[in-house]
Amino acid sequence: MTQATQPRSTTISSIPPARRESLERLFARMEQVAALPGIAQRVLQLTDSEHVRADELREAIQNDPILVARILRRLNSSYYALSTKVTDLRTAISLLGFREIRNLAMTVCVSRMFETPGHHGTYRREALWEHSVAVGAAARLVARVCGRGVPEEAYIAGLLHDLGIILIDQSLRRHFCQVVSSVSPTVTTCEAENRILSFDHALLGGFVASKWNLAEPVIDAIAFHHTSGEYTGPHHDLVYVVAVANYLCSRAGWTSLGVHNVQSPPDSVYAGLGLDQISLAIIWDELEPTLERAESLATG
Template sequence: MKIECSSCHKKYNIPDEKLPKDKSISLKCPACQNLITINPPAQAPPINTLPEGEALKKAIVKGVKDLPPMPQVIHKARKVMADPNSSFQDLAIVLVTDQAIAAKVLKIANSPFYGLSGTVSTIQQASVVLGQKTLNEILTMASASQLLDKPMPGYGMDPGEFWRHSLLVAFGARIITGRAKPHLAEDAFAAGLTHDAGKMALEPYVAERKEMFRRLAARGMSFLEAEKTILGFDHCEIAGEVCKSWKMPENITTAIRFHHYPSKSDGDFLSYALHIADTLALNCSLDFSFDEVETSFEDGALEFLDLTQEEALKIEALMLESVQKTTETIQAE
């Protein structure tokens, strides 16, 4: 570094390696004894090498195919259940081809929630006793637990938190649709379980930028807004690609896509039901360590579903009760 004495204007050349990198020092000018203050060179701002905006979105969409697939046995079982000529025996034959799923189905069937504690020992028996609709719900839970019971460090969730939140939303969405549109109850349950599928795709990218998210959270910004600010889009936008990869029905995909802003869904009932259920689940104090989003309903959402605040709180209590009765027997192994 070249320096000049401000008094006698004599110039000196000091090797950079002999100067401290992060603090100022004062040296006496050998010629006139004047103090010369040397400040450290300004540090260049770090270059952001992380992709963002459209480039990042393309990379994430491309990587969706690397997410764990929905178990094939689920698609096969649903085809059997949709066939009016199929029997309980046909369904049992399909389910036992995946022993892990079959075992989980039996665990759930024997949980206190379904009131059959210890009485169901085979898939065929479960089919007969519970019926197709309930078995389809249990099958969805069994498969989803394998996909969702993972740690999500980017979103600050330990194993079990993401899964439990998803289960709460599933029960909530089913309760809400059961009041007004019972024919949508099964779809509502499936949508609830997978409503945050976009977070699974975003997780590694959020983890890379975790400090940026923390700074915005400290300013009071919701996580959803932070996603848009930092990434250029949110997990709802990515969820559509995940749903496509998992071959989810279009109505479920739509509900997941708009569950944070149902007013943009063109009046889709399932989107509103999912939004209310998700908001109630976030209010259930499940120790979410980082994803502390704004937990207020979108304007007009309760009115759209013809719900009052008091009714919403009753639904929240039912959600908690349902989860408490099932989680002890369906924790992913």
């Protein structure tokens, strides 16, 4: 994938102190935009617990009627293709389980960051959201086919992989427009960001995810989705899955900035996942219908 021009730590937790300090200052500037909704924090805490009860999760979510309505609408979309319509959270949790309802709640909460329209050049904020959901769905597919990692965790990491882009878009708009104007099929997003901002969206996204106290594998997958070949930490399965999913979605036309400028991960990443030509063909054949279903999840 794209190689950032700035040195990268082997995991997000090992960012050098000076670099971490600059990211802390940037996070403070964009704190309102970068705040994870309280309901999302609560859902994440509950679903990470081994002792959570279904009623606890249901009670946490039902305090936000809009969230409930949007979860149920997405649950009844073509993405899940359920045989009967689900009309209440209790049934939803019993049908899909904690992790899947967690994913739906996160999808709805994160979608709120994209509700205000925004565009510049080839970039549309709505298309970035569609790309994010697509990569989540594709990451789930890749994880399932190669048998590496937890598909539900792969979805969350894929959904949030471009978190840094929406934060830059909303907090550093003038610089973001310069980035969009600079990218091309031969100039990657990370290259443009590092030249204009001195950091890239992958590093920023991983840092913010760490501030949200997301799981370390998810944090590293966000931070290294453009430098997967350089990653030497313990969570390589998820890092590799998201990197492959991001490339495949961009290649299929589901791009983040309206330009396909994502390079394929190195051969070592495919080998690390045990992906050969046969398994890649299976993924590619299933990708289009998967992304079509994901569109209903993004727009639900």
